[in-house]
Amino acid sequence: MADINLSRITKSFGDYRAVNQVSLDIHDGEFVALLGPSGCGKTTLLRLLAGFEEPDQGVIALGGQAVADPANGVMINPEARNLGIVFQSYALWPHMSVARNVGYPLEVRGLGRAERDAKIAEALSIVALEPYADRSPTELSGGQRQRVALARCLVMEPRAVLLDEPLANLDVHLRETMQQAFLDFHRRTGATMIYVTHDQAEAMAMADRIAVMDKGRIRQVAAPETLYREPADHMVAGFVGAGAVLPIGDVSMRGTGRCSVRLGEAAIHARICHKAANNSDGQDLGLCLRPEDVWVDEAGTLRGSVEDCVYLGGRFRLQVRVDSDQILPVYATRRARIGETVGLVISDGWVFDRSEGEAA
Amino acid sequence: MQAASRLRGFMPGFASPTVGNRSLDRLLPWLLLPVFVISILPIARLAIEGVFVGGVPSADYIRDVLGSSTTWRATANSLYTAGLGTIISLLIGGAFAFLVALTDIRAKAVLVFCFMIPMMIPPQITALAWVQLTGPSSALLNALGMAPPMGSPQPFYSAEGIALLLGIQHASIVFLTLRANLRMLPREQIEAARLAGARGGRLWWQIILPLTSPGLIAGTAMAFVTALGNFGIPAMLGIPANYSTLPTLIYQKLAGFGPSVLGEVSVLAMLIGTIAILGVAVHHRLLGKRDYRLMGMVGRPLDIRLGARRTLVEAVLWTVLIAILVIPLMALVATALVPAFGVKLSLANYSFDAFYEVLFVQPSTIRAFHNSFMLSVGAAVTLVAVCLPLAYVIVRRPTRLTHMVNLLVEVPYALPGVVLAIACILLFIRIPVIDVSLYGTLAIIFVAYLARFLVIALRPVMNSFSQLDPALEEAAQACGAGLGRRLRDILLPLAAPSAAAGALLVFLTAFNELTVSALLWSAGNETLGVLIFNLDDSGDTVLASAVAVLVVLVVIALMSCFQLASRRLPKGVVPWQT
Numbered sequence: 038m039a040d041i042n043l044s045r046i047t048k049s050f051g052d053y054r055a056v057n058q059v060s061l062d063i064h065d066g067e068f069v070a071l072l073g074p075s076g077c078g079k080t081t082l083l084r085l086l087a088g089f090e091e092p093d094q095g096v097i098a099l100g101g102q103a104v105a106d107p108a109n110g111v112m113i114n115p116e117a118r119n120l121g122i123v124f125q126s127y128a129l130w131p132h133m134s135v136a137r138n139v140g141y142p143l144e145v146r147g148l149g150r151a152e153r154d155a156k157i158a159e160a161l162s163i164v165a166l167e168p169y170a171d172r173s174p175t176e177l178s179g180g181q182r183q184r185v186a187l188a189r190c191l192v193m194e195p196r197a198v199l200l201d202e203p204l205a206n207l208d209v210h211l212r213e214t215m216q217q218a219f220l221d222f223h224r225r226t227g228a229t230m231i232y233v234t235h236d237q238a239e240a241m242a243m244a245d246r247i248a249v250m251d252k253g254r255i256r257q258v259a260a261p262e263t264l265y266r267e268p269a270d271h272m273v274a275g276f277v278g279a280g281a282v283l284p285i286g287d288v289s290m291r292g293t294g295r296c297s298v299r300l301g302e303a304a305i306h307a308r309i310c311h312k313a314a315n316n317s318d319g320q321d322l323g324l325c326l327r328p329e330d331v332w333v334d335e336a337g338t339l340r341g342s343v344e345d346c347v348y349l350g351g352r353f354r355l356q357v358r359v360d361s362d363q364i365l366p367v368y369a370t371r372r373a374r375i376g377e378t379v380g381l382v383i384s385d386g387w388v389f390d391r392s393e394g395e396a397a
Numbered sequence: 398m399q400a401a402s403r404l405r406g407f408m409p410g411f412a413s414p415t416v417g418n419r420s421l422d423r424l425l426p427w428l429l430l431p432v433f434v435i436s437i438l439p440i441a442r443l444a445i446e447g448v449f450v451g452g453v454p455s456a457d458y459i460r461d462v463l464g465s466s467t468t469w470r471a472t473a474n475s476l477y478t479a480g481l482g483t484i485i486s487l488l489i490g491g492a493f494a495f496l497v498a499l500t501d502i503r504a505k506a507v508l509v510f511c512f513m514i515p516m517m518i519p520p521q522i523t524a525l526a527w528v529q530l531t532g533p534s535s536a537l538l539n540a541l542g543m544a545p546p547m548g549s550p551q552p553f554y555s556a557e558g559i560a561l562l563l564g565i566q567h568a569s570i571v572f573l574t575l576r577a578n579l580r581m582l583p584r585e586q587i588e589a590a591r592l593a594g595a596r597g598g599r600l601w602w603q604i605i606l607p608l609t610s611p612g613l614i615a616g617t618a619m620a621f622v623t624a625l626g627n628f629g630i631p632a633m634l635g636i637p638a639n640y641s642t643l644p645t646l647i648y649q650k651l652a653g654f655g656p657s658v659l660g661e662v663s664v665l666a667m668l669i670g671t672i673a674i675l676g677v678a679v680h681h682r683l684l685g686k687r688d689y690r691l692m693g694m695v696g697r698p699l700d701i702r703l704g705a706r707r708t709l710v711e712a713v714l715w716t717v718l719i720a721i722l723v724i725p726l727m728a729l730v731a732t733a734l735v736p737a738f739g740v741k742l743s744l745a746n747y748s749f750d751a752f753y754e755v756l757f758v759q760p761s762t763i764r765a766f767h768n769s770f771m772l773s774v775g776a777a778v779t780l781v782a783v784c785l786p787l788a789y790v791i792v793r794r795p796t797r798l799t800h801m802v803n804l805l806v807e808v809p810y811a812l813p814g815v816v817l818a819i820a821c822i823l824l825f826i827r828i829p830v831i832d833v834s835l836y837g838t839l840a841i842i843f844v845a846y847l848a849r850f851l852v853i854a855l856r857p858v859m860n861s862f863s864q865l866d867p868a869l870e871e872a873a874q875a876c877g878a879g880l881g882r883r884l885r886d887i888l889l890p891l892a893a894p895s896a897a898a899g900a901l902l903v904f905l906t907a908f909n910e911l912t913v914s915a916l917l918w919s920a921g922n923e924t925l926g927v928l929i930f931n932l933d934d935s936g937d938t939v940l941a942s943a944v945a946v947l948v949v950l951v952v953i954a955l956m957s958c959f960q961l962a963s964r965r966l967p968k969g970v971v972p973w974q975t
Contacts, residue, residue: 114879115875120875124868126866128872129872130887142877189872
């Protein structure tokens, strides 16, 4: 029905390729996050989808119908796409009341007063803002404004809700509350949601699938846990999660998808991706270690010196230098002195192909 | 709630998506056409007049005019008075803007209001007031027994006199643009500089001045171009001293020789137009290189503490205001009250005869008030209606064409009013296809006003569109609102304050306008500016002063109404309001 299909989308601004040959299929009702560092093209991709930008190449289809297809001269205006969008700046109209802001899509569609009021009330109740209906948006807090913007999307019953870094202007405490609000909204309405963010924690907490973008390309699309445990390449491994990516050379296979890697004096048992497993010469392989898979243990054969120790509340995060140029983040239960030598035990790791080739 | 299925609701209009909005999109650029016609056609017509002699292309006029020493003397005079005047504007307006916007001086609202009055008072009245203030026949000085002896020269009948009054007249232009810029200056940027150790002069020279340079440049350019085209002041002060600037030279040639010199005059007009356009081009070029987008919280007023020097600074500011505003106006009032010109005014012999004469005896005064009122209201309303969509096209759909139009609309305003007036005569004396003449009607003045004041109405609206977060419009677009709806529901209300400000400026400027109407008026179609000029020119100085006093009262009354209403008006409607 309202599947969204992007097929080989390219968009340049002058010489700069903001979006480069991106293909992505989003299923009906799915919550997909577009994650990447600033300038990676995620917002441009969202704006292409919304219709504010026209792609140079490629096809964008909503529910099987092409809405942008430059090769065939198709470009449907944003106002005819029926996509809701939530902006970072909220984009509430200061000259209208909260209720009129929310009801504006219905006003445009020429709905009757009574029907409109009923839908506005319903939408405001979903975002828990009924008492604010007659206020001016300027009187609301940031979180409340964003909920008004969400309610405005809700009343129009869109094919999908696009969110462009909606939490970037909110403080940390409010972010968690708002994340929950977005999730509740998603569960109650079943709307397809596409969420642009540079904050991996946000993406991980909410999305069914995350598309990691870099330099105009999608590097990997996967469920958050897959992304975290099995990053497809160097960029994803470094960008997602607090972990270390170490270059390695010496890998011996231990059955399907398992291998053993030498790191200093230690042999580490790790999972290995299909592509890396077939990389017979063992060149350009990388080992991704997550801090929760590394323990401080005096019995550990891998020795390193503590470079840094930060208290995170309940546990410490150490930066431990092993070898001369490799630093591992490690969670520990006790404080460590800077310069102290500790033993490490590594329980798991992920070996992937570091070469900047075609990403998954 | 079956929300999931609800959300996938069928959208009407989706199947035939683009027709309605796209066609409106395509219609919008056609809006540029009337603008083009009204801004450029008269000027083009004028240019043709200069290069055709008897219907044959010829450089005769150009050779004659450029070969004449009178031309170059007037050009030098124009540049000298406008240049010196701009420096004076910059000093006065700049000092006021910085002090009002950045420091903790008291009574800012009153100060600003008073400072705006010179701009709103027509230049010929300013000139009249200063002439009445100084010189041997000054009613005020005579009443005080301080007048110089009879036969001593009038000090304002000189280049420096013209420059000083031009400077005072246009100081508010620098003030307004600079203060608008200063108000966008976030407190944090000054505070960061102070924390970095900058203080005193360093703070001013290295942080505040560079950050406000866009406003300074824009204000300077506008003051210069306006001074260059000013007719009222050099006409009232320069003609008696036989000191010509380009606008007065053009006026004198036309007044002396009639339509036979239109060719020569059009060359002169092009000369002054070229200088004005050069000024505007330099301004755009300088501004184009700067992108000082100011980040941070805007709206928190910055209050640099002046400490012990505050009282002194305030005293200086008020003294300047009294000198440039109060005293000349007092002189004007004094002249209006003398029983006959040259008679010494005293408490025993003052009379309101002049006011009675202009208000109840001479029908031309009432008629002129009526004409000027209709013209300025009509121009303000029409221009705002045109400028809202026009500003949208220029700001949101920039193309090579809109870029050109953006520059072209400056032309009729930057060009001296005399030039525009001649251009309008040439074009409308007989409109080609329909064979109708507008000459000798109010309509020709109206059309000329539309051309001349378009840019005044356009700029505030453009500014407000370019400051609007594009997301506000995009959000409406995503809600399904087409272009027409977005203009009506979102952009119009949000731009309304600036549109109103533009309309107000157009009204006040047009109400007192002399330069354009000086050549376009006809019996029964006088404007206020023309009336005062003619009265003074024919020696009825007392009557001229009486009308001038009435005009000043009307202007101040109107400004006060806006001031009083400003609390209820949206922010930004009243241009001088903080």
